[in-house]
Amino acid sequence: MSDIVRTRFAPSPTGLLHVGGVRTALFAWLVARQKGGEFILRIEDTDRARHVEGAEQHIIDSLKALGLNYDEGPDIGGQYGPYRQSERLDSYKQWAQKLLDSGRAYADPFKPEEIQVFREQAQAEKRPFLYRNHRPENPPTWDGSMPLRFKSDPKPYTRHDEVMGDLSTGPETIDDFILIKSDGYPTYNFAHIVDDTEMHITHIIRGQEFLSSIPNYLNLYEALNLSPPTMATMPHILGPDGKKKLSKRDGAKDVLDYIRDGFLPEALLNFIASLGWNDGTEQEIFSLVNLIELFSLDRVQHSGARFDEQRLLWLNGAHIRELSLDNLYMLSETYWPAEAAESDEQYKMQVLKLVQERLKYLAELPELTRFFFIDLPRNPELISGHKQLSKLSAEEIKELLNQTKQSLEQSDFSLEDLTNRLNDLLETTEQKPAVLFSLIRVATTQAPFSPALADTLVVLGKKLSLARIEQQLA
């Protein structure tokens, strides 16, 4: 039991889960899965002011949509619950009492405004602010109405981070941070250590914003007589400008938006993993199974990576192309254009087969396939704007379409027969494919682009194809 790997994802419900958060979750999940361990979801909802209604559900929905299943969590329970920090206040009180008893915690008698004065003083002198420089000599008894602080033991640390490598810091980074706020809720700094201990977490994987606080945590682990878990610190995912942390402003949609647009979970995870990780080979496309097998924390980049949506688009297209037709059909179910509602499965399968290689994401399905289901309005632009077709007179166009019609009327509309007839038409009309095929394509689709002509005609079928040619003639 004690040597099973247990990792956790511990978001705070203060907003939507975005790509950066997903990456932390993904890597923690991968570590657990590849070691046959367990992955836990814990909600860190100790900040009542910033709590966002529905955020927890959004996080849960996102993880489920991505397939990052967890073994214990607020909605499914587990043997070390509850998994919501707001429901674990008794635990924090108990551990706080231990520190109080050993003289490693004390009540903070200052008002926030008073501390603010100290802080501004330090800032004016261009020194970092350290609360412990103001540590009261005879702190009052803690009655819960004021913050409880950790009595730190400043010292240098040298430690190993699974991602960052060996790190060292001096005693100046250690301070008396708050354990329990005056509202009775613990701070992250305290709560996560209690929870990770009680939940037997073996690997903490978290974002870079915690890097400079970790020495403080080590100090607290010591005071509690605990040995800290393995730690891994992830660099941030950056916005397109390459500077700031990725935010919604940068076009970083939340994960569910991507899922709704028809990005495949596997592609999304492949993309997110490759933002700062690779296996050292030239492989770019990884299945989830690949990722579980190959992932390792020590190959995670130390620097931030920019979010490049173009690359995501490409990767998603690549994953779509690797899907079996049946699979793609299942996943596409809700993306068809409204006009496809009446069409049968067999027809939609044929259509899907033709567009599979040009789909970048499933929500593109309607614009790529609409003409298979409905007669699009005549679009004269397609001829007047075409470099070759625009040179033909109305008479010439009519003549070409008539010849085409006559030939296709004799066709059984098999791919082979259509191909032969189209080739024959090239000879009898003495036209280049760029002219004849373009014209037929425009007439039968009224769309700016479509799959290959013969393939398209086969799927459209004889009746529809001829009807549309006649429409163009009218």
Next chain:
RNA sequence: GGCCCCUUCGUCUAGUGGUCCAGGACGUCUGGUUCUCAUCCAGAAAAUCGCGGGUUCGACUCCCGCAGGGGUCACCA
């Protein structure tokens, strides 16, 4: 300002002293695939390896300094 982290093509990256006048991928451009879009294939442009010093026969790789970027210094996580 203190402390900590980071720095290879536009972007994601390979690279752990010589096989790198730096490889792959996305993107871009060119050509081919009987028409368009996409796919696929072939090819091109694209990094004086942030800068400056060392160490070494030899450095993208080791050391030192500098610069730039980021994080942090909350009763937020």
